[in-house]
Amino acid sequence: MAALGNKKTQKISSLELPQRLAQARGDAELDLLITNVQLLDVITGEIYPTAIAVGGQYIVGVGLEYLDSPAKRMIDGEGAFVTPGFIDGHLHIESSMMSPFEFEKATLPLGTTTAICDPHEITNVLGAKGFSWFLRSAELMEQNLFVQMSSCVPALPGFETTGSDFTLDEMKSFKDHPSVLGLAEMMNFPGVIYADKNVLAKVEAFDDLNLDGHAPLLRGKQLNAYLLAGIQNCHETVTLDEGKEKLQKGMGLIIREGSVAKNLKTLAPLVNDFSSAQCLLCTDDRNPFEISHEGHINFLIKELINKHSVPVHVAYRLATYSAAKHFGLKRLGLVAPGKKADIVLLKNLEQVAIKDVLIGGKFVSELKLENHIQEKLTKSQPPLENTMKRKPLVSTDLQYDLKKGSYNVIEIVPNEIITKHLLVGFDGQNFSETDVLFMANIERYGKNLPAGLGLVKGLGLQSGAIASSVAHDSHNLMVIGTNAADMAFAANTLIECGGGFVVVDQGKIQALVKLPIAGLLSLDSAEEIKSGIEKLKVAFRAQGVVLDEPFIQMAFLALPVIPTLKLTDRGLVDVSKFQFISLFQEA
Template sequence: MPARTKHAFPRPKPWTEVATHLVDVAMGRKPADLVVRNGRWVNVHSGEVIAATDIAIAAGRFAYCGPDARHAIGEGTKVVDAGGRYLVPGLCDGHMHVESGMVTVTEFCRAVIPHGTTSMFVDPHEIANVLGLDGVRLMHDEALAMPVNVHVEVPSCVPSAAGLENAGAQLTADDVAEAMNWENIIGLGEVMNFPGVAANDPLMVAEIAATVKAGRTVGGHYASRDLGLPFHGYVAGGPEDDHEGTSVEDAVARVRQGMKAMLRLGSAWYDVASQIKAVTEKGLDPRNFILCTDDSHSGTLVHDGHMDRVVRHAIAQGLKPVTAIQMATLNTAQHFRLEREIGSIAPGRLADFLIVSDLAALAIDEVFARGVRLAKGGRLEVDIPPYDYPARAKRTVKLGRMLKAADFDIVAPEGANEARVRVIGVIENQAPTRALEADLAVADGLVEMDRENDVCQIALVERHRGTGGVVNGFVSGFGYTRDCALASTVAHDSHHMIVVGTNKRDMALAANRLGEVGGGVVLFSQGREIALVEMPIAGLMSDERAEIVAQKAAKLTAAMREMGCTLNNAYMQHSLLALVVIPELRISDIGIVDVTRFEKVDLFL
């Protein structure tokens, strides 16, 4: 495992080491480091907004929250006048994947801190599928060096569905048990093998048991519409939350079973509006709901926001501002057993807070973490040094050979003039797909695409072991109208290479280009490279600044639109087409997979 990284930002001391000092500051016997005066205290414990409040901070923690903190002001105390603005706890993202931002933990933090995110709970199962436990440790150590709280979960399913795909690495129950002893591990990442949990799969049982024994939280992922016995078996198996719900019925079912319903608004997942009705219309207790993002790419982070975007959206659905903020602060902290550390403005907690001028609009003026101002007016005020990923984390794209257009030929059944095939159907703004069927023409023994009816080709190219393997199929929903191909080494969760195209020559060119640059996403059209985002770290993350990555991603999005694609955040939809744990139909390195039955099926019907 890599050696411990020297931290650019000191870790906060445990409360036990500074408690007596906090008492002295609260009593006026010692001066505070920082006092913020005349604020409106958004108290997520009581659900109130308390006017004319002062807060005193020492050793990176809140020492006093009350009507007058003048007794804590000394010669060296910095004093900030809030001017009647709101004091809001720093926002928490209860479930997310850094790799989906196309950037490292460092760059992700640089992008989201100005938006008020001061705590993140990250599941690095993307890098784990490429680099195994070593990749998890690399991200774990990078997270420790951040000026905000980046807690790491141990990935539970690497590969996500054994037998249905072959990833670049594998994690065992012993790996999970070992990682539970690391300093910054907060729990077990989303348990995606929901049939395995319901069937008492020994690996799932062992991983969940190791997590519970360590006193950590077990993350859930129940991506089935079946709320019958398989769901009940899954809940009995130990997962404590779930972010895969898409309907109000999903949210209600999870909360009634003692789970936390995580409602996500990512770059391409819009699941808050439908599920929040469980609170706004059905009156369920909002304490059991958590807001999260799951997957946000760099363009969303830089231009639209992060958890602030989710909170604003929840408020727009009819939630009271304080309730929405509770779902992004205290509820999250309590779920991960960190209520005494984060999630509220209260004595003893880390001094993570925002100064907000408009609560309903969540207009964030200033962002503080551990008592230090990190951002003002939407701009980062501190330098966060880049994390140096070692050479073994790069050049992970191994194609084994140069691909040709013929590698994407789909041979029809012998003697057929037409072929009935399975087609992966993309659903806009949702992770699930539809299992569609289409009758396609056959010419010279090869099945043709049907661009007029939006049926183009999809291929999965093996990229971990250099086998040269290519699995071909069909996909619908992208709307491409021109000759083009989009290739990506971000291909949840096994992260081979997905190529979607209307032209086989462009498909080969795009795949080979990613082999040259070490991974990323590229768009070719009529033999020319139109847009490229290089991601050399595990083929998943860029080593450039978030702003630069966002610019390249924006160029990619614009180029996809020029090709006829009108989907919201189509790249995110593209990257999930190999996710063999979310229904209905997917592609993997073993073939076409029916996720409703968890089995490989033939392309031809």
């Protein structure tokens, strides 16, 4: 029987506990003693000098009374500030394009000691084979990686073609794994609200663990119904009033700041001493470029303090204690006796200037994570099969045959994953709006179905095409372009190389990042991926793209559970009504 108490990090074994108690009492030598530090107390908000006594992976004592305790190793903190390790409350590692081990190397030194991920991207492509790889990876990592049970494969049954199923029986088979905290984001909120028996069966199967939500713009009676089913949180809140209502009704507010979906500015005014108990932070989808140039959870803390006037202790509380309490992680989230020694040492609190990080009592700077990536990757047995099973396309596969009249067009909202639904006229030669481009969502799992065709506004592309094998959440091929020939060429480039991102113009590749693991993840280092992204940015900007992250933005144009209009491989979906609509709007 699964129980949170049996999950990773939750227990000190009965064999180990007597030794740790002896160290806490002062009757046994400490493994590590950190002196000359100032603790930021994320509960009271105080800052005071202290010493931290560590035994094995755990903090056995906090206080100046340990200054005279013998220790195998003593570290002078040189006046550094100390906080608990940071917790990312919801993310998809696949969106970083890095393997879990490369992700660990990139984010653990930035203070992210715990990540709660949903691998539904790779699970949509490979099913249990992809999900189980993440569990094997978690077992090999220093970072605390929790793997929530992907609940919606596909996100909206009947609206898209997915690479694999993930049945309830398969989900239950993983439930007792120590890295599984509960059910991942339940995106099919209509299924919950209207009591779909298959959806409720998943909720019921995991209702003794955590139940993560996903409910953009959900309000009123429908929100009440969603919460009644036991859903605990939402990371998809996009308006202030929506966030306030969710807090008022007891929902955990996970405030997101990813590479595209940026909600920190909107929701920060809701954060205060009272509400902080119910607020936490997440990155959701963040790529190596942003991680390298801005940071991870450390960046969100810095933004809260410096741009949104959130008190220092409250900002750090959201990233530590509040998140740990929300997920029932009783030995994480504080620098206190009995907690895992996941600690961040900082030179400056306001700037989140990190001096060093400890994970389980070990200094991250001494772990040489980069030296073990290939060994861990091999041991984890990653799924390296080619998932790009589509036959090559020809230009005629992307023929629109436009006629005079009105068309349903997706309008991109910069820095949001919601879209607008436009009705745009066509006079036989030109659209009534500028910057309207052709878009196709192309099934890639061997069924060779006709492409879903759409129109999109807001990218700015002036020539050529861009294409991606990352298209949430079923990850069919997405391509946007000015002409069918370049669109077909871009799609075929990704089919040939196993997936990735590509920019083409006049039948030539301008930039390409290959993603051979499920068409989602790279085998390269974070630095190499970042370099590839920089080349993509140069290429697409040269062709007129105005968005900072067009590939991430494009990936969400396929997700039929995010308002308002989306394009799957089966056609245009009106998300407000959860029904297909035609591209041409009949009079």
